[in-house]
Amino acid sequence: MYPYTLPLLLLALLMGGSGQASNLMREQRIAAEITRGPVGGELLWLQAGQTRFLAIHSPATTRKTLGGVILLHDMGGHPDRAEVIRPLRLYLPTRGWDCLSIQLPVAARGADAQAYRPLIPQAAARIQAAIDYFKGRNDRNLILLGHGLGARMALESLARRQPKEVRALVAIGLPTPPRQADNPVTRAMARLQIPMLDLFGEFDLEPVTRGAGVRRRAARRADLDYRQVRVAGADHSFSALQRALQLRVAAWLKRVAGREITGPRPSTD
Secondary structure (H helix, E strand, O other): OOOOOHHHHHHHHHHOOOOOOOOHHHHHHHHHHHHOOOOOOEEEEEEEOOEEEEEEEEOOOOOOOOEEEEEEOOOOOOOOOOOOHHHHHHHHHHHOEEEEEEOOOOOOOOOOHHHHHHHOOOHHHHHHHHHHHHHOOOOOOEEEEEEOHHHHHHHHHHHHOOOOOEEEEEEEOOOOOOOOOOOHHHHHHHHOOOOEEEEEEEEOOHHHHOOHHHHHHHHHHHOOOEEEEEEEEEEOOOOOOHHHHHHHHHHHHHHHHOOOOOOOOOOOO
16 A cells, blocks of 8 residues: 555655755654554655655545545644544545645644744645645545644635635634734635635634634625534544534535546556
8 A cells, every 4th residue: 555665755754855944853753653553544745845745645435526635734743643633534535525634844842833833834835735636636626624723724825825626624723813913814814715614612722712703703804605613512632522523524515515526536556
């Protein structure tokens, strides 16, 4: 299933993009941990500029494929994160969606949110590489799905450039500054032209719950096709509520963006 052995995977990572702000040595350690066990998908290496990065592809298991979902993990995470990302990556294929979970830029272990701010714009090149991967599979009906910082990276990437292949955005636990002026989240929402699901937990992180009203007002001003859902009892990781998360996301995706993918598709053998 895997086109590279572990040593070659790690070598590929070290050779690519040493000048990037992402901590590539930490990405190497993350890759090593992921490749030690089964992931329920195919390990891939994608290219963004001079940087190679890890991704996991879980193809749809249904007769009809509705589109592709690009999953973006939270701050300091990885494409096989046990909370939110892995449950969705393994469930959505049973509802007709191809899933590709990608490694986003990371800072040093234990780094705070301030250290991640310079990495937000750098995620755009990796998101585009994931879009190009799906285009190579004749799939141009795509969703960006981000958790935490991954949601912010998705939103800001779309604010800068909105590829026509991306049909909707799912933002789970999107942290939002409370300020009204010069707010990067609301500024990005004002430029969004696709449906957005804003999903968060009742006991989510303070920047998420406190910013819920800010996001609602921004969506209203921008006249977005927007739905905000607060899940009762859920925390930021949706601990013990992964099933509720899976069902809500799948139902919304089918309603706003599901369409059958037709035409020849490359083999993943």
